[in-house]
Amino acid sequence: MTRLPVGFRWTVLMGTLAALGWGAPVDAQSEGGEAVAIVVHPDTDAANLTFNELRRIFRGERQFWEDGRRVTLLMRAPAAAERALVLDRIYEMDEDEFREYWIGKMFRAEVAAGPKLVYSADMARDLVTVIPGAITFVPVADVSSESKVVRIDGLLPSDADYILR
Amino acid sequence: MRRSITLAIAGLALVSTGLSAQLSPAVTGQAVSTGPTIQGFLFGDARYVTTEGTDPGFGLGQVVAHANGSLSEHVVFFGELSLSYRGSSYVTTVERAILRYDFNDAVKVSVGRYHTPISYWNTAYHHGLWLQGSVDRPRAVTFGTNFIPVHFVGAMVEGHVPGTPLHYMGGVGNGRNSSGVGAQDGGDANGNRAVILSGSVQPIDLGGFRVGGGMYLDRVPDSGAGETDERILSAHAVWNRGMLEVVAEYIDVSHEPASGGASLGSSAYYVHAGVRLPSGPLEDVTPYARWEDTDIDAADPVFGATLSNYEALVAGVRYDFDGLAALKSEYRSETFGTGSAVSSLVVQASFAIPVGGQS
Numbered sequence: 105m106t107r108l109p110v111g112f113r114w115t116v117l118m119g120t121l122a123a124l125g126w127g128a129p130v131d132a133q134s135e136g137g138e139a140v141a142i143v144v145h146p147d148t149d150a151a152n153l154t155f156n157e158l159r160r161i162f163r164g165e166r167q168f169w170e171d172g173r174r175v176t177l178l179m180r181a182p183a184a185a186e187r188a189l190v191l192d193r194i195y196e197m198d199e200d201e202f203r204e205y206w207i208g209k210m211f212r213a214e215v216a217a218g219p220k221l222v223y224s225a226d227m228a229r230d231l232v233t234v235i236p237g238a239i240t241f242v243p244v245a246d247v248s249s250e251s252k253v254v255r256i257d258g259l260l261p262s263d264a265d266y267i268l269r
Numbered sequence: 270m271r272r273s274i275t276l277a278i279a280g281l282a283l284v285s286t287g288l289s290a291q292l293s294p295a296v297t298g299q300a301v302s303t304g305p306t307i308q309g310f311l312f313g314d315a316r317y318v319t320t321e322g323t324d325p326g327f328g329l330g331q332v333v334a335h336a337n338g339s340l341s342e343h344v345v346f347f348g349e350l351s352l353s354y355r356g357s358s359y360v361t362t363v364e365r366a367i368l369r370y371d372f373n374d375a376v377k378v379s380v381g382r383y384h385t386p387i388s389y390w391n392t393a394y395h396h397g398l399w400l401q402g403s404v405d406r407p408r409a410v411t412f413g414t415n416f417i418p419v420h421f422v423g424a425m426v427e428g429h430v431p432g433t434p435l436h437y438m439g440g441v442g443n444g445r446n447s448s449g450v451g452a453q454d455g456g457d458a459n460g461n462r463a464v465i466l467s468g469s470v471q472p473i474d475l476g477g478f479r480v481g482g483g484m485y486l487d488r489v490p491d492s493g494a495g496e497t498d499e500r501i502l503s504a505h506a507v508w509n510r511g512m513l514e515v516v517a518e519y520i521d522v523s524h525e526p527a528s529g530g531a532s533l534g535s536s537a538y539y540v541h542a543g544v545r546l547p548s549g550p551l552e553d554v555t556p557y558a559r560w561e562d563t564d565i566d567a568a569d570p571v572f573g574a575t576l577s578n579y580e581a582l583v584a585g586v587r588y589d590f591d592g593l594a595a596l597k598s599e600y601r602s603e604t605f606g607t608g609s610a611v612s613s614l615v616v617q618a619s620f621a622i623p624v625g626g627q628s
Binding site for chain 2: 156159160163165166167168172173174195196200203204207208210211212213215216217218
């Protein structure tokens with residue numbers, strides 16, 4: 105068993121800050137108007153979420169899955185089109201409000217930690233499959249056969265009335 | 270190859286943030302273990318104050334360190350330390366220290382030192398002045414005053430009632446000390462535990478809106494006039510959505526001599542409103558105003574010698590000149606007791622700095 109190098113804590117800090125809205129923008133890989141899929145770890149017992157359940161999870165109001173595993177939220181860095189869509193539809197916030205929201209959540213001891221940063225859709229798609237309890241969002245074009253895509257209000261990203269597009 | 274390296278770096282970074290993740294060897298190239306993690310913030314402020322009848326001057330507010338620590342997937346720790354100027358030196362105070370076991374979203378059990386959840390403002394902003402919309406707290410919930418027991422040492426259970434927008438919090442603790450200002454950190458002088466129950470409704474499809482209230486019961490230790498039974502009731506409503514930020518709160522405090530006698534009531538309320546200006550050159554500017562009113566029964570055995578009636582009109586402008594720093598300029602007209610109104614002008618710069626890493 106190998107412990108991680110101590111130096112990675114700074115990587116963590118930078119990642120956390122960027123997840124909250126700081127740092128240089130990274131590549132935005134999705135095009136505007138494309139559907140965004142909600143993807144969870146394959147062992148997560150969730151095939152369908154209502155939109156309000158999704159909001160509760162993304163806003164840190166719901167922090168545990170049914171099996172008792174803590175939810176780990178993976179957020180794309182600022183400037184990604186899918187992040188803008190999630191902030192608009194799920195959070196109903198801009199970047200400043202989003203940052204203040206999570207600082208407040210942590211300061212009020214409502215959450216143990218804020219969302220974690222991912223730098224690309226590929227990274228989000230792949231990490232969500234290896235981190236138990238993880239949930240993230242990726243452009244539908246980046247969904248792979250290994251991705252467990254969750255229905256939102258019974259709809260998949262391919263459905264016409266799907267809400268995250 | 271590049272993708273594998275990227276994933277490995279990201280995986281290590283995520284693990285070191287305390288996600289307790291067991292990344293597969295296929296991702297990291299090696300087995301990993303995780304340890305406790307900590308993230309936190311520093312808050313601070315400095316101000317210039319000019320008050321009618323006094324010499325103006327600069328002042329340094331509190332410097333506050335806050336930490337969130339994850340000991341494991343279900344065990345978390347929250348701490349808040351403050352450094353405050355008192356007379357001729359700086360004093361360090363443990364404001365909050367909470368060890369919590371999260372069974373699930375519905376049940377989270379903790380012990381430690383809290384900000385008493387009898388007031389919305391008291392638990393929404395704590396000592397982070399950058400977070401709140403005005404320079405200072407409403408007087409009814411100001412640190413160092415005794416209208417409510419601001420701190421609480423004891424045990425709490427809290428959570429969300431499944432399938433509802435209801436959040437609850439309840440606990441038992443030592444209650445306030447005989448002066449009424451501080452919590453009893455080292456034990457309960459009279460053996461009568463304080464009990465707190467509070468709840469709020471926060472509809473998820475109406476983010477930023479909440480209504481709630483609480484009840485607090487205790488027997489305040491003898492300060493010379495005998496023990497006093499205390500009952501506090503509170504209610505609040507918050508709208509922090511879109512352009513508007515409105516916080517309204519009412520607190521009723523009743524004191525009755527434990528040996529018998531009349532119940533004496535005091536009350537306070539405030540309404541704070543701010544308007545976030547729309548996108549454009551003034552989008553970082555938030556004008557705000559607050560009205561406060563506190564009525565104290567002069568015969569109150571806990572408040573009588575320390576508190577008096579209070580009214581205040583506060584009007585100011587907040588300018589977020591940086592993502593983590595704000596400048597607030599505030600005018601106050603305050604009336605203490607039967608005196609005449611006193612005006613003051615305060616300019617405050619406040620900030621928040623994120624800190625963190627793996628312990």
